[in-house]
Amino acid sequence: MTSTTTDILDHWVDGKPWAGESDRVAPVFDPALGTQQRAVRMASAADVGSAVASATAALPAWRDASVATRSRFLLTFRELLNARKDELAQILTAEHGKVLSDAAGEIARGLEVVEFALSMPHLTKGEFSQNASTGVDVYSVREPVGVVGIITPFNFPAMVPLWFFPIAIAAGNTVVLKPSEKDPSASNWLAALAIEAGLPAGVLNVVHGDKEAVDALLVHPDVAAISFVGSTPIARYVYQTAAAHDKRVQALGGAKNHMLVLPDADLDLAADAAVNAGFGSAGERCMAVSVVLAVDSVADELVAKIAERMGGLRTGDGRRGCDMGPLITRAHRDTVAGYLDVAARDGADIVVDGRAVRPDGAADGFWLGPTLIDNVPTGSQVYRDEIFGPVLSVVRVGGFEQGVELINASPYGNGVAIFTNDGGAARRFQRQVTVGMIGVNVPIPVPVAYHSFGGWKASIFGDAKAYGPAGFAFFTREKAVTSRWLDPSHGGINLGFPQNS
Ligand code: NAD
Numbered sequence: 018m019t020s021t022t023t024d025i026l027d028h029w030v031d032g033k034p035w036a037g038e039s040d041r042v043a044p045v046f047d048p049a050l051g052t053q054q055r056a057v058r059m060a061s062a063a064d065v066g067s068a069v070a071s072a073t074a075a076l077p078a079w080r081d082a083s084v085a086t087r088s089r090f091l092l093t094f095r096e097l098l099n100a101r102k103d104e105l106a107q108i109l110t111a112e113h114g115k116v117l118s119d120a121a122g123e124i125a126r127g128l129e130v131v132e133f134a135l136s137m138p139h140l141t142k143g144e145f146s147q148n149a150s151t152g153v154d155v156y157s158v159r160e161p162v163g164v165v166g167i168i169t170p171f172n173f174p175a176m177v178p179l180w181f182f183p184i185a186i187a188a189g190n191t192v193v194l195k196p197s198e199k200d201p202s203a204s205n206w207l208a209a210l211a212i213e214a215g216l217p218a219g220v221l222n223v224v225h226g227d228k229e230a231v232d233a234l235l236v237h238p239d240v241a242a243i244s245f246v247g248s249t250p251i252a253r254y255v256y257q258t259a260a261a262h263d264k265r266v267q268a269l270g271g272a273k274n275h276m277l278v279l280p281d282a283d284l285d286l287a288a289d290a291a292v293n294a295g296f297g298s299a300g301e302r303c304m305a306v307s308v309v310l311a312v313d314s315v316a317d318e319l320v321a322k323i324a325e326r327m328g329g330l331r332t333g334d335g336r337r338g339c340d341m342g343p344l345i346t347r348a349h350r351d352t353v354a355g356y357l358d359v360a361a362r363d364g365a366d367i368v369v370d371g372r373a374v375r376p377d378g379a380a381d382g383f384w385l386g387p388t389l390i391d392n393v394p395t396g397s398q399v400y401r402d403e404i405f406g407p408v409l410s411v412v413r414v415g416g417f418e419q420g421v422e423l424i425n426a427s428p429y430g431n432g433v434a435i436f437t438n439d440g441g442a443a444r445r446f447q448r449q450v451t452v453g454m455i456g457v458n459v460p461i462p463v464p465v466a467y468h469s470f471g472g473w474k475a476s477i478f479g480d481a482k483a484y485g486p487a488g489f490a491f492f493t494r495e496k497a498v499t500s501r502w503l504d505p506s507h508g509g510i511n512l513g514f515p516q517n518s
Contacts (some may be wrong), residue, residue: 026201028064028225029226030209031071032218037064041197043227048114048343049334051381057201057233060226065193065233070106072164072191073239075219076477080189084138085404087187092184094214095131098124105175107336111247112200113174113296114383115341119193119346120175127179129466130484134183136467140489153501159493161189162265163241165282166234168255169204170247171345172301172405173199180470180483182221186211186494190242193222195234199345201225236257242491244483245269246303248403249429249475256478267481268490270473271403272303272431276460277310277446278319278369282436286458288322290436294460295409296330296341301374304432304454305477307404308393309411310420316413320368320391323409327369332386333377343376344406350383353406356399360390363397371372371407395423403429417442423445425451430473434460434508 027034039061044053046317060068079087098105105122115123143158147310149504164184169177174196196204204223211221224230234240235258243259245252245268249274252270259266276294278287294306311319333339345348354372361367367390374386385407393400395409400410414420424433434445434456443457453472456462464470483490 019156026055026225027062028068029223031222032212034205037061037067037224040062044385045112045199045201046346047111048345048383050379051337051347051383052375053196054111055202057198059198059223061229062225062229062233064224065230065237067223068193068224068332069164069234069237069239071151071219071222072177072193073473075217075232076164076191079186079191079220082331084141087189088135088138089129090211090215091135091137091183091187093342094211094216095128095135095147097210097214098131100130101210102128105203106208108202109175109200110335110342112202113171114335114345115301116339116342119342120462121258122171123176126463126466127176130179131183131378133466133484134187137187137234138489139494149499152504153499154498155499157421157495157497159188162492162494163190164239165190165192165492166237166240166241167194168231168234168245168247169194169196171199172303174200174203175207175244178207180246181488184484185244186216186220188489188492189389190492191220192222193234193240194221195230196223198225198227202370231255234259235264235466236262238262240264242266242344243268247485265481265491266479267483268478269303269386269483270476270478271405271429272305272472272476273307273401273403273427273429274304274418274432274434274469275308275310275424275427276306276434276436277414277417277424278312278315279417279435279437279442280315281438282315282439282458284315284319284322287436288319288326290434290460291323291409292326292330292387294434296407297326299341299344299385300407300409301405302461304463305405306408306434306460307408308400308477309409310414310423311411312420313413316411320389320411323411324368327387327389330387331377331478332374332384334379336337337377339377339456341387343378344382344385348382350385353404353408354385356402356404356408357388357390359397360393360399363394363399365393365397365410366391379487384495417446421446421449425449426476431476432462432472433454434462436457454483
């Protein structure tokens with residue numbers, strides 16, 4: 018497209034904004050106003066090549082920088098980010114639409130990963146076996162993998178980049194980040210902050226773009242590893258393409274998260290949880306609860322409690338103290354709203370209709386209010402698809418076994434929750450479900466930064482979860498050294514192990 022605005026967001030290469038060669042741009046909207054607020058450059062393959070060249074040139078010095086130097090950068094970065102988080106939250110709300118409190122929550126979770134990355138001196142200590150054979154020591158160290166490509170989705174424009182680049186950089190890698198073109202400004206803001214915190218130019222680059230930019234990263238011979246988060250079809254494609262080009266890949270995909278409510282649960286707690294987890298960030302969260310599995314005997318009461326709470330939610334401009342903001346684009350809003358027609362056609366009951374909401378904000382915003390659909394048939398697309406909006410489905414089940422059966426039949430396996438006061442049932446649940454992250458009376462079980470984040474089945478491709486120990490392992494590779502020193506004063510050389518082993 019041709020830009021209608023003079024405000025064009027550049028790439029960030031070699032420590033500064035960079036226009037690149039491509040003249041392609043894409044619009045960036047303010048979803049609460051429904052208007053374009055700026056444009057963003059769309060990189061060509063050659064532009065991506067320049068960013069990779071910058072990261073490649075910066076690699077030797079950064080890889081060889083002392084652990085203390087890298088840690089000091091992270092500490093300063095953490096302090097600056099914490100001090101300026103309100104500024105970043107404003108950017109998130111303006112481009113994504115999520116309310117300011119959700120934006121603050123996203124930044125808080127990102128900060129946790131920066132704090133985890135500060136433990137790099139401890140993580141890279143390695144292992145040492147003295148005298149594995151007489152006079153022979155064996156030790157293992159972990160080194161950076163090289164230039165890392167990070168490709169991120171629109172729904173957490175600060176947190177998901179922060180899941181990866183602090184750990185990658187702390188471990189001595191250099192980075193080319195390709196954020197979502199729908200809300201790209203947060204990535205430039207973070208890259209500029211990193212320079213201010215003392216990061217050498219070229220260690221963290223940002224290229225903006227779409228499939229063309231992603232494809233260029235996936236096949237570039239100087240990119241050693243790819244971290245991806247996004248929808249399942251693209252995650253599968255990224256995994257297969259990057260692996261075919263000899264890269265290590267972690268690719269996190271989509272989700273359809275269930276919450277099973279047993280009859281002995283605290284129904285007020287469960288209703289609060291369903292509303293928070295269903296409609297926070299307008300349901301545009303990969304850990305959002307999308308389906309409540311309500312056991313028949315308590316289903317009517319639970320649905321009434323959820324609907325009552327939804328009546329108290331204020332949908333509107335996230336800058337005006339509302340509870341829920343708009344969706345990311347008009348097209349996505351229309352796709353999500355279309356599921357209400359599907360629900361009606363498939364015989365489900367629309368208990369709360371978000372299309373009727375009058376938002377607190379501009380008429381042209383990409384609005385859809387919180388929506389509750391009961392008695393959703395499991396054959397319906399409303400049940401099967403990842404809707405990724407403020408639509409909560411209720412499926413009624415006979416009991417625990419039927420609930421677990423449905424959860425395990427889902428192609429996705431990102432998050433799941435059980436609400437119960439029965440410890441034995443909770444324990445059985447945790448053992449039986451084929452899901453990567455499980456909440457017991459916790460609706461959004463996102464692990465803290467010193468554990469790792471990731472689902473199972475079609476919610477992840479590759480075996481490396483994000484951040485925590487798995488993230489550290491992904492961004493480093495091990496060297497094992499077997500060492501012997503001649504020491505004549507202690508009997509000279511031992512020629513046994515390792516030659517004969
Ligand atoms: P998306 O898959 O459309 O885009 C993700 C990234 O891939 C973006 O940077 C985009 O530019 C790029 N991309 C899009 N189409 C491409 C193509 N054809 N070829 C190559 N690259 C392409 O996802 P989205 O709409 O930005 O984000 C929402 C999705 O992300 C949801 O499915 C959500 O569940 C998922 N998500 C998953 C997690 C997780 O941890 N599992 C976390 C956040 C979001």
